[in-house]
């Protein structure tokens with residue numbers, strides 16, 4: 363970590379605002395003294411599905427979005443990538459329907475309108491080359507082909523997380539392994555890098571923070587703010603690291619590319 367929580371670029375995903383398991387207090391602490399030039403929000407920042415199933419929106423979640431807007435006003439380039447839990451951003455009609463429901467959707471969507479958003483971005487790393495930034499559900503054939511299966515899985519997971527954290531973690535890892543095995547997730551990542559001449563791909567989605575080097579490409583996963591409280595960061599010297607906030611709220615380096 364650079365001194366005083368300072369980086370060139372910061373990548374966060376799977377915050378799940380609107381879901382009870384979101385560790386917004388820890389994230390607020392992380393954002394309160396964060397200094398960077400670019401902030402990428404790599405999907406599932408707002409969990410519109412969780413809000414739909416069991417409405418929950420505390421002021422602390424509005425505060426997180428306000429933090430993003432404040433950073434933008436301070437000159438940080440903030441970019442928002444849509445994930446499967448914030449997929450209304452991918453379809454204007456659904457977004458409009460939510461907007462017309464009134465608060466808190468009104469405020470949330472007005473705030474999001476002030477940030478650039480897209481389904482994917484190219485990121486140019488000084489030291490490591492061109493990186494594709496995407497949420498990752500696009501490579502998850504269960505999610506993309508049968509939304510209800512994924513949604514049911516999500517509901518079971520969301521329920522379990524309040525009861526028994528280690529169990530929910532193990533079940534989710536198992537589910538994801540099965541899905542990965544079936545859909546050949548890493549094969550898709552490799553093909554995507556090859557096709558677009560990317561040095562690597564960065565995503566979120568599976569809530570497993572990771573830096574993995576392969577023969578001709580690398581894979582980065584930002585993790586989440588439900589369990590791991592992690593981020594990928596690029597330092598001013600160009601190095602890329604996986605960091606996390608530990609139980610005592612210290613920021614520690616977990617891995618480096």
Ligand SMILES: [Mn+2]
Nearest residue numbers: 406445446567
């Ligand atoms: Mn996701």
